[in-house]
Amino acid sequence: MSNPLFNIQYGLFVITTCDGGRDNGCISNTIAQVAMNPDRISVALNKGNLTTELIQHSRRFTASIISETADFELFKHFGFQSGREVDKFADFKECRRVSNGTLAVTRGTNAFLSVDVEQIVDLGSHLLFIGPVTEMEVLADVPSTTYNYYQEHIKPKPQPVGQTADGKTVWRCVICGYEYVGEELPEDFICPICKHPASDFEKVIV
Ligand code: FE
Numbered sequence: 001m002s003n004p005l006f007n008i009q010y011g012l013f014v015i016t017t018c019d020g021g022r023d024n025g026c027i028s029n030t031i032a033q034v035a036m037n038p039d040r041i042s043v044a045l046n047k048g049n050l051t052t053e054l055i056q057h058s059r060r061f062t063a064s065i066i067s068e069t070a071d072f073e074l075f076k077h078f079g080f081q082s083g084r085e086v087d088k089f090a091d092f093k094e095c096r097r098v099s100n101g102t103l104a105v106t107r108g109t110n111a112f113l114s115v116d117v118e119q120i121v122d123l124g125s126h127l128l129f130i131g132p133v134t135e136m137e138v139l140a141d142v143p144s145t146t147y148n149y150y151q152e153h154i155k156p157k158p159q160p161v162g163q164t165a166d167g168k169t170v171w172r173c174v175i176c177g178y179e180y181v182g183e184e185l186p187e188d189f190i191c192p193i194c195k196h197p198a199s200d201f202e203k204v205i206v
Pocket residue numbers: 173174175176177178191192193194195196
């Protein structure tokens with residue numbers, strides 16, 4: 001039986017911030033409008049992400065809403081590498097600095113929302129950032145992507161490999177596709193890309 005949590009439908013977003021001149025961004029599926037008059041937005045980000053740390057200090061972020069026109073490169077660029085190792089905006093020019101000082105991503109997106117963080121709730125693995133919208137704009141008249149659309153149409157289908165050339169077993173993260181090689185996957189293993197636990201890995205069988 002599959003996990004009931006996988007039946008929750010989500011959108012996908014690039015969450016960006018700028019803290020002391022340092023820009024960074026990551027991919028999240030957790031943007032929600034949680035109040036109105038004024039419109040308030042929440043986002044839950046993993047504590048291990050650099051973007052999370054930066055928002056704690058800057059207390060502002062922008063969520064660029066990813067559309068069905070986004071390519072896999074956008075997800076790789078913002079989701080499969082860490083700002084601790086690379087400057088994600090060094091060569092990424094399809095963005096625009098908006099009024100709260102952050103960079104809105106303008107490629108593969110259809111709108112952006114900028115938020116001033118009023119409250120930070122510690123949820124254990126994640127911090128929940130909540131605050132009012134300070135600026136928003138529609139960028140393109142195309143549908144927003146859902147997580148399911150991303151899985152079906154944007155993410156390349158992984159090829160089953162089963163074993164490496166030297167006979168080792170491959171385990172694949174069902175969330176992001178990261179592959180771990182070894183006979184047994186350690187119980188406390190955490191996916192280095194998406195931070196999901198060992199229970200979200202499956203043994204790759206050809
Ligand atoms: Fe993963």
